[in-house]
Amino acid sequence: MKMEEHEKPCTQTKKECRSITFLILFQFLFSLVIVFYVQSFTLDSSFHPSSSPKAIFPQCKTEAGAWNQTKVIDALVDKLKQSVTFLPLKDLRFSESAMTGNTWFMSSLNDTLEENEAEHLYFPSEASQGRLLCLKGRDTRDGTKNSYALAWKESLPESAILLEGLTFISDTYFNHDNLWHGVSAAAPFVRWSMKNGCSRPSRWVLFHWGELRHKMGSWLGHLMQINYGDVKVEGFDKGDGPYCFEKALVMRHDTGAMGAESKLKAFDLLRCKARKFCGFNQVRRGIEVNERGLPLIKFTLLMRRGSRSFKNATAVREIFAKACAAVEGCQFDVVQSEDLSFCDQVLVMSKSDVVASPHGAQLTNMFFMDRNSSIMEFFPKGWLEHAGMGQYAHHWLANMSGMKHRGAWWDQNGQECPNPKDELQCFFFHKDGQVGHNKTYFTEWAKKVLHEVRQEKLEEATKRQVDDDRQLTTKACAC
Ligand SMILES: *[C@@H]1O[C@H](CO)[C@@H](O)[C@H](O)[C@H]1NC(C)=O
Ligand SMILES: *[C@@H]1O[C@H](CO)[C@@H](O)[C@H](O)[C@H]1NC(C)=O
Ligand SMILES: *[C@@H]1O[C@H](CO)[C@@H](O)[C@H](O)[C@H]1NC(C)=O
Ligand SMILES: *[C@@H]1O[C@H](CO)[C@@H](O)[C@H](O)[C@H]1NC(C)=O
Ligand SMILES: *[C@@H]1O[C@H](CO)[C@@H](O)[C@H](O)[C@H]1NC(C)=O
Ligand SMILES: *[C@@H]1O[C@H](CO)[C@@H](O)[C@H](O)[C@H]1NC(C)=O
Numbered sequence: 364m365k366m367e368e369h370e371k372p373c374t375q376t377k378k379e380c381r382s383i384t385f386l387i388l389f390q391f392l393f394s395l396v397i398v399f400y401v402q403s404f405t406l407d408s409s410f411h412p413s414s415s416p417k418a419i420f421p422q423c424k425t426e427a428g429a430w431n432q433t434k435v436i437d438a439l440v441d442k443l444k445q446s447v448t449f450l451p452l453k454d455l456r457f458s459e460s461a462m463t464g465n466t467w468f469m470s471s472l473n474d475t476l477e478e479n480e481a482e483h484l485y486f487p488s489e490a491s492q493g494r495l496l497c498l499k500g501r502d503t504r505d506g507t508k509n510s511y512a513l514a515w516k517e518s519l520p521e522s523a524i525l526l527e528g529l530t531f532i533s534d535t536y537f538n539h540d541n542l543w544h545g546v547s548a549a550a551p552f553v554r555w556s557m558k559n560g561c562s563r564p565s566r567w568v569l570f571h572w573g574e575l576r577h578k579m580g581s582w583l584g585h586l587m588q589i590n591y592g593d594v595k596v597e598g599f600d601k602g603d604g605p606y607c608f609e610k611a612l613v614m615r616h617d618t619g620a621m622g623a624e625s626k627l628k629a630f631d632l633l634r635c636k637a638r639k640f641c642g643f644n645q646v647r648r649g650i651e652v653n654e655r656g657l658p659l660i661k662f663t664l665l666m667r668r669g670s671r672s673f674k675n676a677t678a679v680r681e682i683f684a685k686a687c688a689a690v691e692g693c694q695f696d697v698v699q700s701e702d703l704s705f706c707d708q709v710l711v712m713s714k715s716d717v718v719a720s721p722h723g724a725q726l727t728n729m730f731f732m733d734r735n736s737s738i739m740e741f742f743p744k745g746w747l748e749h750a751g752m753g754q755y756a757h758h759w760l761a762n763m764s765g766m767k768h769r770g771a772w773w774d775q776n777g778q779e780c781p782n783p784k785d786e787l788q789c790f791f792f793h794k795d796g797q798v799g800h801n802k803t804y805f806t807e808w809a810k811k812v813l814h815e816v817r818q819e820k821l822e823e824a825t826k827r828q829v830d831d832d833r834q835l836t837t838k839a840c841a842c
Pocket of ligand 1: 425432
């Protein structure tokens with residue numbers, strides 16, 4: 364078999380000029396076809412003629428009877444193009460386990476596992492045999508109508524559009540709008556890029572259950588912009604595709620298998636970048652002291668309006684103001700969360716040691732506080748009994764971002780739901796309830812928390828005399 368002509372196509376049109384790797388691959392495939400053909404013929408003379416290269420590529424013989432290699436390669440590429448198979452992005456066979464185990468998103472592909480890191484898929488990679496990821500469809504209501512396939516760069520499906528650079532593809536069971544869910548979906552990308560040369564994406568592609576989403580919520584948008592600059596959320600506006608990605612990173616388990624250290628590092632980076640962007644130029648506030656040399660403790664009561672606001676905000680404010688005033692060095696502040704811009708949220712949290720707030724998305728900002736800062740959380744009546752695991756979201760976030768969740772208060776008073784046996788109906792009844800107060804309990808609780816925080820600050824102050832790495836220098840953030 365003669366292959367010495369393989370450089371020849373490169374002297375012809377650019378289209379025919381293929382990379383060396385590619386040629387080697389096809390020479391290999393071509394040899395296989397020939398070897399297979401010859402062997403089959405020798406071993407079994409009844410071998411079906413349609414499997415012979417002559418039958419597969421009858422058009423590839425020259426008049427002299429030799430193989431025209433350029434033609435054979437083109438024919439092979441054509442076959443590879445046509446064999447690219449698109450599968451539905453959302454696989455209904457896995458609808459029962461969509462949140463656990465095997466996700467329904469790209470169900471035929473196995474995650475790459477690295478110890479203590481989030482499961483992910485990367486294309487092209489060894490796991491994808493060098494193939495790129497392609498997507499087709501842009502349905503926003505039915506994930507089974509969108510599909511994915513793998514293809515080699517040299518044989519992308521007909522009329523595919525190649526999107527250059529690195530693409531971050533996120534599928535979440537929840538959404539990219541809510542602060543808590545948004546940061547849970549984004550954290551593994553942040554961590555991956557820290558581990559991979561601080562690489563930035565050229566675009567995001569967002570999915571929920573395989574349904575395309577055109578934007579992330581504005582809070583998450585800000586957070587990501589601070590980390591990666593202006594990055595478009597791909598809407599596939601040139602039609603249904605297929606679109607293939609030069610490089611793609613897919614995350615579909617939110618924080619998934621990320622270990623404690625990895626989560627802390629991701630949130631450390633998010634804190635560092637946000638503080639820097641918002642003009643708060645300390646990585647860590649460290650110990651601030653009053654004129655008597657005793658540590659200052661900043662206590663912030665973070666309020667909500669409407670659902671889950673306090674029934675009597677004045678009373679609650681008075682209780683905590685008094686509790687704070689009883690501790691030397693404690694400084695009290697009340698902040699209305701809805702009135703804060705993104706950077707105001709970052710700044711309020713950066714300056715607080717203790718944040719007391721009703722359950723709600725505003726608490727997601729907790730990771731902008733110094734590590735080891737404290738959270739106190741309040742729930743309306745009915746949550747403890749009917750809200751399920753989700754009510755512990757801020758306990759988990761505190762754990763992930765290195766904060767101390769100092770407990771929650773579940774209001775026991777208020778209207779009973781009409782049908783206490785119906786969990787879901789009851790949850791909806793109580794979901795937007797307001798939070799009452801218990802003066803005795805709140806006073807004792809605040810006293811205990813402030814005492815512990817003070818004690819920790821005193822201990823830390825003796826340990827850390829010189830605090831020279833606090834300033835937010837250009838090198839401070841890991842990326
Ligand atoms: C092989 O095929 C190419 C493209 O079809 C053609 O340009 C070329 O002349 C052929 N070469 C030979 C030796 O027949
Ligand atoms: C994915 O993993 C399962 C279980 O380990 C294995 O049976 C299957 O062949 C793998 N699939 C691919 C495409 O690698
Ligand atoms: C709210 O609490 C304040 C202070 O404890 C009290 O004076 C006021 O009457 C209460 N308001 C309502 C509507 O109960
Ligand atoms: C957080 O507090 C613990 C003790 O509760 C201490 O060991 C640790 O060093 C603190 N971490 C930071 C970052 O200050
Ligand atoms: C989070 O919780 C786990 C298990 O309860 C614990 O081992 C870990 O130390 C916690 N991490 C932080 C930062 O508090
Ligand atoms: C308020 O809290 C105190 C202290 O925990 C408790 O003894 C008391 O029963 C509570 N009052 C109400 C009305 O729940």
